[in-house]
Amino acid sequence: MIDVLIIGGGIAGMEAACTLHDLGFETLILEKEKQLGGHLRNWDTLFPTKRKASEVLEHYVKEIQQRGITVYLNTDVTSVKKQEDGTFELNTGREVQFKTKTVLMTTGYALFNAERKEEYGYKIYDNVITSADLEKILQTAKGELRSPSGNSIQSVAFVHCVGSRDEKSGNHYCSNVCCVTGVKQAIKMRQLLPEAQVFNFYMDLRMYGSGFEEMYREAQEQWHVQFIRGRLSEVAETIDKRLQLKAEDTLSARPLRMHVDLLVLLVGMESNKAAADFAQSCNLACAPSRFVQPKDFHIESNKTNVEGLFTAGTAIAPLSVFDTVNHAKAAALSVSEYLKKNN
């Protein structure tokens, strides 16, 4: 029987797997995609250092390989059943059934589907993209960056809180990382397109982490990014494929209308569908936000209402890479304590 079965091979799963392995436990990772890494695989750079995300990813993949931790790729967990003896049985699309003493759920998050905010025109107008799309574009960008319709880019606008703090989409929570991602990406656009104007439409700028506020200041002072407090009311397309934006500048209390060549929607995080599936199969408690509800948010944030089933990272709430890694390490210690007590 395996000591710890980790569901999800993103950074939380990989960090916890390495720590648990080093603590002497037999650890196995089930990853639904064909590669380890989760969303990080599609990210270009990380805030606040602006280092390449691939560096972090490669570090973890190498650590997993060096330890010889078993990883099942292309493996989607369909149910988690707790047995009478306190162990777990997991069913997947594979024929083999997994038996484990503990489960660590690091299933991460799902990106908000920006199509649900149809007033912003995602997948309706060519030059409306999401922050995740921009990261992918930046990963492979060579030469002059042009809009998806092929136009040169003279102005770019970012919209904060797309699918977060939003009644319409049913997500009342803050996604934590979009504000600083918007600042990071705005700086990047000014670096790549020195002649372009860059605007960020925001409600609040929540620079909660180390180095975030400094980067926000850098964006204004060094890169002249213009921050406008107000949300867009609508986006429309002109005949030459530019985008007409309407918003209210709530600081100057004036409506505004402007045209940009590229609009970037800073999409938030939502609970992964896996959380709902787990909740159904093993009575896992979820919060009103639909993320996993920790047993005790302050003292036992890695435990769930199901004894022996632990969680880490963005399965419980939107978190940065920094917070995810720390939460995963804490989860490993929590699992370790449980195994020592119950063995």
Next chain:
Amino acid sequence: MQKQPKSTQWSLYQKEIANDNYFYGRSCIRQNFFPASEKTFLKILREELGKTVLEDPNHTTCTGIGYHSDVVPFDTTQTVVARQFSLMTAMGLKNMALSCITSFGLYTEILDTWHHFPEQLAKIRELLYKATKREFELPENIAHASDVIYKFRNEIAQKAKYKLVNKETGEPLRVVEHIGCHYSKMFPQSGVGGAEFPQVLSGMVEAFGGEIVDYPERRHCCGFGFRNYLVQANRAYSISNTKKKFESMEPFKPDFIITNCPGCPMFLDRWQYAIAEMEGKTYDAQGKGIPVLTYEELAGMVLGYNPWDLGMQMHQIGVESLLDKIGVAYNPEDKYKDIHGNQLPVPECPASLRGKILDTKHK
């Protein structure tokens, strides 16, 4: 907009539209602005589609304009609307079809209010009873009359004599659709397609063979906006809103505009003339203005009804350019004849705004 957008999120906004047996609520101002449109709606429903549509001569204003202009209190408005419901109830009907967008928005708002505040419904029942001894049931279905035409758009298309196609080029006509603000901006779920990409008119246009123009100010107010116009000092604001829309749609070269609100066709039509007089500007290549149709006129036109029976001679912007593009048969000499065939005075306003007005006023 992409030719075939990858996202059609708006299609999630659907509403149930009753199939038959409607209580028809007329509009106060449409009967003056475009008097044949409501008659055409009844003719299409009754004669083409075989539906039952009943009216009551005791039906009154819903007070919508007064309500939105802050001169009629909400309790009064609710009681008046409750009385309309009592007329429907007395006829044994449960489905309302409303001609006016503002009435439709107001009825929707009132039903939503009563849903959330049942005590308010109880109060209005009591007020109506005290005032009139009338009682009422809530309607099971409320549709705007354009919803009804939208529902039967394919049946109408099958019976249609004409398609929205340029007879010379074979290309679909390019159509601007303008949705009344009160259709779904307040309650997106009450409109087909929601507030951002309503399908009620675009669905009709596409069923009749035309192509929709998505231009930047598509959602902008027509310029009526009640107090924008009703307060005389605000009329510059009214016309500047209309102008903003025309400047935005001009590069897309629309062949005509279709609307579903009482005020919108009036203002989009009349203000074109005013702008031409004031600034010497028209928004079409020929200087004739862009024809503005109601959805009933559109449906009647494709069904082959005589344009003058549809009341199209009431428009400020002549519709002949559109009729000629499609190849609709009409007799120009009958345009200003009464129902007995007597010639009426021909308005001074010319067919070509730029050709006549500018020549006479701006030289």
